[in-house]
Amino acid sequence: MKKKKLAAVLMAGIMTCGVLAACGDTSSQNKGGQSTSSQTAASDSAQASSAGGDNTSGSGTEVQELSVTTWDNDNSPQFQAIIDAYEVKNSNVKIKIIDTSADEYNNSLGISLSAAQPDPDVIWVKDMGSMLQMADKEQLLPIDDFIARDGLDLSIYKGAAEQLMYNDKAYALPYRNDWYVLYYNKDLFDAANVEYPSNDMTWEEYYELAAKMTSGEGSSKVYGTHNHTWQALVTNWAVQDGQNTVVEKDYSFMKSWYEEALALQDNGYIQDYSTLKTANIHYSSVFKNQQCAMMPMGTWFIATMMQSQAEGETNFNWGIATIPHSKDTEAGYTVGALTPVAISAYTDQADLAWDFIKFASSEEAAEILAQQGVFTGIPSDAALKTIASAEYFPEGDSNVEALNYVHYSFDRPLDPKIEEIRTVLDEVHEMIMIHSYSVDEGIQELTERVAEIKGW
Amino acid sequence: MSNGKTGFLTSGQKRKIRNNMIGYAFILPNLIGYAIFVFIPVVFSFVLSVMSWDGSKRPMQFVGLANFADIFGDKIFRGTLLHTITYAVMTVVPTLILALLLAVLLNNKLKGVAIFRTAFYFPYIASIVAVGAVWNMLFQPDFGPINEFLKFIGIADPPRWVVDKDWAMVAISIVSVWKYMGYYMIVYLAALQGISGSLYEAASLDGANGWQKLWHITIPMLTPTTFFVMIMLTIQCFKVFDLVYVMTGGGPGNATKTLVNYIYEKAFTSWEFGPASAGAIVLFAIVLVITLIQFSGEKKWFKDL
Numbered sequence: 104m105k106k107k108k109l110a111a112v113l114m115a116g117i118m119t120c121g122v123l124a125a126c127g128d129t130s131s132q133n134k135g136g137q138s139t140s141s142q143t144a145a146s147d148s149a150q151a152s153s154a155g156g157d158n159t160s161g162s163g164t165e166v167q168e169l170s171v172t173t174w175d176n177d178n179s180p181q182f183q184a185i186i187d188a189y190e191v192k193n194s195n196v197k198i199k200i201i202d203t204s205a206d207e208y209n210n211s212l213g214i215s216l217s218a219a220q221p222d223p224d225v226i227w228v229k230d231m232g233s234m235l236q237m238a239d240k241e242q243l244l245p246i247d248d249f250i251a252r253d254g255l256d257l258s259i260y261k262g263a264a265e266q267l268m269y270n271d272k273a274y275a276l277p278y279r280n281d282w283y284v285l286y287y288n289k290d291l292f293d294a295a296n297v298e299y300p301s302n303d304m305t306w307e308e309y310y311e312l313a314a315k316m317t318s319g320e321g322s323s324k325v326y327g328t329h330n331h332t333w334q335a336l337v338t339n340w341a342v343q344d345g346q347n348t349v350v351e352k353d354y355s356f357m358k359s360w361y362e363e364a365l366a367l368q369d370n371g372y373i374q375d376y377s378t379l380k381t382a383n384i385h386y387s388s389v390f391k392n393q394q395c396a397m398m399p400m401g402t403w404f405i406a407t408m409m410q411s412q413a414e415g416e417t418n419f420n421w422g423i424a425t426i427p428h429s430k431d432t433e434a435g436y437t438v439g440a441l442t443p444v445a446i447s448a449y450t451d452q453a454d455l456a457w458d459f460i461k462f463a464s465s466e467e468a469a470e471i472l473a474q475q476g477v478f479t480g481i482p483s484d485a486a487l488k489t490i491a492s493a494e495y496f497p498e499g500d501s502n503v504e505a506l507n508y509v510h511y512s513f514d515r516p517l518d519p520k521i522e523e524i525r526t527v528l529d530e531v532h533e534m535i536m537i538h539s540y541s542v543d544e545g546i547q548e549l550t551e552r553v554a555e556i557k558g559w
Numbered sequence: 560m561s562n563g564k565t566g567f568l569t570s571g572q573k574r575k576i577r578n579n580m581i582g583y584a585f586i587l588p589n590l591i592g593y594a595i596f597v598f599i600p601v602v603f604s605f606v607l608s609v610m611s612w613d614g615s616k617r618p619m620q621f622v623g624l625a626n627f628a629d630i631f632g633d634k635i636f637r638g639t640l641l642h643t644i645t646y647a648v649m650t651v652v653p654t655l656i657l658a659l660l661l662a663v664l665l666n667n668k669l670k671g672v673a674i675f676r677t678a679f680y681f682p683y684i685a686s687i688v689a690v691g692a693v694w695n696m697l698f699q700p701d702f703g704p705i706n707e708f709l710k711f712i713g714i715a716d717p718p719r720w721v722v723d724k725d726w727a728m729v730a731i732s733i734v735s736v737w738k739y740m741g742y743y744m745i746v747y748l749a750a751l752q753g754i755s756g757s758l759y760e761a762a763s764l765d766g767a768n769g770w771q772k773l774w775h776i777t778i779p780m781l782t783p784t785t786f787f788v789m790i791m792l793t794i795q796c797f798k799v800f801d802l803v804y805v806m807t808g809g810g811p812g813n814a815t816k817t818l819v820n821y822i823y824e825k826a827f828t829s830w831e832f833g834p835a836s837a838g839a840i841v842l843f844a845i846v847l848v849i850t851l852i853q854f855s856g857e858k859k860w861f862k863d864l
Binding site for chain 2: 381540
């Protein structure tokens with residue numbers, strides 16, 4: 104009985120101390136710790152924590168730790184290559200990577216920023232919409248003063264840095280840059296005895312080519328081209344000419360593009376939307392398994408294909424062409440998006456964080472990333488050459504030419520409500536592609552719901 | 560005499576306090592966890608429901624009932640309420656009937672009855688993500704096994720299930736029924752064991768057949784259980800999120816978006832914690848009403864027993 108009692112008191116004491124320690128309220132220790140056992144427990148935990156503190160600060164006088172957030176870091180070299188390069192250059196800096204899966208990235212980052220903690224210091228921003236959300240919530244550090252102090256020349260980004268400005272403030276530097284190109288399977292074109300897609304092709308010519316390249320039946324069917332389930336694979340072409348964006352008061356400009364996409368699907372030149380959706384089919388597997396002759400996709404897929412060829416996962420000849428253009432514009436109009444890199448407003452190491460993002464978006468970093476098949480915010484012939492000379496980049500000058508563009512539109516405009524509008528775009532896109540809505544019904548719903556979100 | 564009582568506690572009172580303290584010490588760890596992860600957030604969400612807050616460091620603003628006006632004025636929110644109720648009806652009724660039938664069938668001393676019981680219970684312990692993914696394949700409209708079978712038995716134009724706005728919720732309900740009926744079958748089995756055999760013997764003597772025994776003895780005797788199962792299932796249905804998230808993501812369009820999906824989207828896509836919390840309060844109110852019905856029902860049924 105006595106033992107039990109003692110145990111209970113001890114437990115209660117430890118619990119109380121746990122609570123107090125967690126709150127960091129040292130003054131109430133006197134009130135709480137009356138029995139000797141709880142006092143020892145308290146001083147034990149205090150010693151333990153101070154010892155832990157000593158350890159980190161003891162070695163931390165030399166080494167500075169910088170924490171950065173990344174997504175899917177294991178799957179792509181895009182972050183690690185830069186982090187490694189920075190650590191090599193700055194031996195006194197240790198970079199702590201906070202990695203999250205791509206799907207969860209914006210959620211988990213948003214929640215951790217709500218806590219307003221000094222970590223993370225550096226934030227890789229997954230899409231520009233979430234950059235605006237964070238900027239609106241004052242969670243990003245404006246970097247205008249740093250740019251002015253260091254006299255950073257923004258002209259190397261060819262306008263991209265200015266495009267990232269929001270309310271006349273700079274919150275981020277451009278890190279990656281990706282735009283849409285047309286991938287094609289050379290072997291399938293050779294087998295069908297059809298000429299490869301050219302770098303100057305209208306959408307009408309592309310549709311014809313898709314029809315010509317469709318062959319076979321059932322599981323051995325080869326589709327002329329491939330539209331992944333993203334709304335971007337339809338809406339991007341509607342905003343390609345730069346006349347409209349996906350945030351408009353009137354969406355009738357999208358009508359013909361949806362009709363064309365449905366025509367491709369209903370004629371069987373692309374895989375059915377519902378099949379892709381229900382079977383959760385990734386676009387890369389469709390192209391890698393040679394189930395489609397062409398595929399419009401972002402430049403990020405180049406690195407994926409090069410890696411796949413290098414590892415022997417695939418072994419066929421492939422090529423890159425400029426994305427088709429509408430009759431009214433010339434070749435080389437494309438659609439893309441930037442991946443910005445920014446600093447948390449709550450960082451305790453603003454100077455170091457600035458130094459890191461300056462490096463990450465420098466010409467030096469661009470060269471490192473080019474070797475990995477990654478394009479950056481600094482478009483340069485040197486970077487193009489580096490990518491083109493990589494071992495598994497497709498052979499032939501036309502593939503390098505395909506990477507040039509004359510006009511660049513953002514796939515989504517810099518609008519603080521863009522994430523909400525994107526949900527609407529996705530939902531309506533799905534309803535149109537599965538024929539639950541007619542194109543007109545879809546466009547009407549888009550117009551209404553976006554107007555409601557924007558308060559028009 | 561009175562002095563001793565007011566100034567000092569009697570040994571009995573002392574012991575009582577001591578025993579209480581020991582009791583509290585034992586529940587304290589759980590209580591702390593409950594307070595931090597359940598109680599405080601719940602209270603906080605009540606506060607948030609009358610505030611405007613975007614999850615940033617900026618101060619919240621009191622907006623009164625504007626958040627409620629906001630969500631009830633939202634066509635999408637009203638849609639999610641409707642979808643949730645549809646889902647609840649389509650899930651609760653078949654689950655009840657099937658669980659009862661299974662329980663009655665498996666209450667016999669058949670050979671291998673344990674295997675059947677296990678088989679029907681199994682879906683309940685399977686991971687919902689795996690279940691959703693596998694059923695999505697089964698429901699695949701063009702070459703999925705279910706539609707292949709439907710075509711085989713002569714249905715030329717089977718539903719397109721999760722990619723049809725009218726059938727997607729039906730598909731989710733089918734999976735829910737399949738998943739939950741095993742669990743409620745066990746609940747019914749337990750209740751069946753509690754029905755006195757003498758009732759059936761008396762009925763047999765009067766010449767009642769099996770169907771009559773089921774209708775006039777089993778089902779009436781199970782009424783309190785049925786009531787309990789119905790309430791639990793309904794609450795479960797109103798809270799549905801995971802299965803919808805895995806199977807359709809609220810689509811096609813927003814045809815299967817439920818209350819919790821809406822709350823999630825408002826909170827973590829739009830970062831509007833006010834309307835999201837208001838939605839949560841609405842959900843709370845619905846569940847509260849159902850629970851109150853259960854409480855009053857419980858009093859009624861258990862007084863009778």
